[in-house]
Amino acid sequence: MKKLMITGFSGFVSRHFLNYLVENGHEYQVLGLDVNPPKFQLSEYEPDLKMDFKTANLLDKDVVDNVIKEFKPDYILHLASFSSVAYSWQHPAECFTNNTNIFLNVTEALRNNDLNNCRVLSVGSSEEYGNVTKDQLPLREDMQLFPVSPYAVARVAQENMAKVLADSFDMNIMLTRSFNHMGPYQDERFVIPSFIRRILNIKAEGKSTGEIETGDITIIRDFVDVRDVVRAYYMLLTEGKPGEVYNICRGQGVALSEVIDIIADIVGVKVSTRVNQDFVRPGDNQMVVGSFEKIKADTGWESQIPLRQTLQDMVDNMR
């Protein structure tokens, strides 16, 4: 049985990745690492998967080295990151070093233990593109990057280091620039789940109309279902080309206002919105849409789940 290590194990993406493995009959010995315990039972995935979890701080080089030396992974899904944009603005240097250090601790542990054959998927973000104008859309992987936050700069550095490690040390590291993803179990601090919660609250109060406070809902994003995302991760982990970076996106833009309308329709209430300037991010891109041509060419992947289905499933999950 092949061995798969997952960092950032306790987040919602990891859970969907495990679901994907089980639903598709893929058998792995899985070791999850996270600073926090998962919110699900490991036993939910047994006996299809052989499951283990370790509390681990990936900033501790020796911990990472010991875990990798002992487990000897064939695959690593590297989801862990310090991704809070707010925190990154307060602590730019710390955000940068934490993000790059956890990645380098993993890759150095592989090199030091002669595990260069291990296939690693390093998950990045569409934030790496930085400020973009509409005439540059859809965003393609070979475009020049203009990262504007410490978090995005760290992601770009991680990509560049991964390319060096792939090209010059024959390491099998694939990279993603994942666009906004959403789905069941997502933390309610994220924008779409927070919309759903507040719209469900209107319904729960027995009202047929209500108002929610928002940031700028004219902005357009390329939302992709987390279940499509984890299928892409599996395909890249097993078939992606080392040293290459792949957009993961639907390739379609949708305005936040439209998302709110669909949620309201699913829940069965009428929703009006009021912009709170505190929630508007200055300098935020008006429109972000990616190209999925590269991942499609290399693995055949494209998104399958329609937006309304994603939102329906999220509403059902949060009810």
Added chain:
Amino acid sequence: MKKLMITGFSGFVSRHFLNYLVENGHEYQVLGLDVNPPKFQLSEYEPDLKMDFKTANLLDKDVVDNVIKEFKPDYILHLASFSSVAYSWQHPAECFTNNTNIFLNVTEALRNNDLNNCRVLSVGSSEEYGNVTKDQLPLREDMQLFPVSPYAVARVAQENMAKVLADSFDMNIMLTRSFNHMGPYQDERFVIPSFIRRILNIKAEGKSTGEIETGDITIIRDFVDVRDVVRAYYMLLTEGKPGEVYNICRGQGVALSEVIDIIADIVGVKVSTRVNQDFVRPGDNQMVVGSFEKIKADTGWESQIPLRQTLQDMVDNMR
């Protein structure tokens, strides 16, 4: 008297920078930082400059914070780096983190001590461009970068972080991509001084002809005199635009074979060469030439010292 802090103080660039200040009547209170003591006497520069030196490891965040808190620099010339390419290939992660950490320790110390007004020149390298083809020459600052070594990746990350700190935290950080520089006092492990030493040895042995072992001497580089370089550093430190990166180069390519011919002519011997494949760097660029239009536009700088003069001065210094 304005306060100037110089990191990487004990290298040959710093020495030329101090010469430049004295020769041009610029008065500063200077604090030098380095892990090694300088090879020159501080008193050589007094009383024109007020000189002090501290042994300091810039990887130690608290040391950097304390020094900056106490000295309160108006200017920082940040020359320090871990620039050994050989070491960077043996220890890619360490090279990356050391380089980015010393830079971030300096910038965080400035932020933490309300010294965002301090003007910082962060010295980078033409290595950041990575693999280039002849049709891309001369290299311009707005080109897409393809760094191929851990050292170069760290430099690019440092640039990107500096841009974020300049754009979003109003820090006054200017950046360079300095091309191959040379001049008196340069360490003999570098390629041009090592040629000169061996050609001087032929002469010293009383011979009129001799042979030296080299790497690939057909490669073409954009060599610039260190005294031109430090003049550029002073102009950028005082007049450069924050968040901007500047090539520092002569804008002319010269083959290593031609450099050897000029040195032989100056020394007065005939020199033949034999390629030792151990010295040939696989994947090295055949030709690197930069554009100096940007720094010229923003400060008026361009190189002044002819190549033969530089080599003559180096020969005289090493005799």
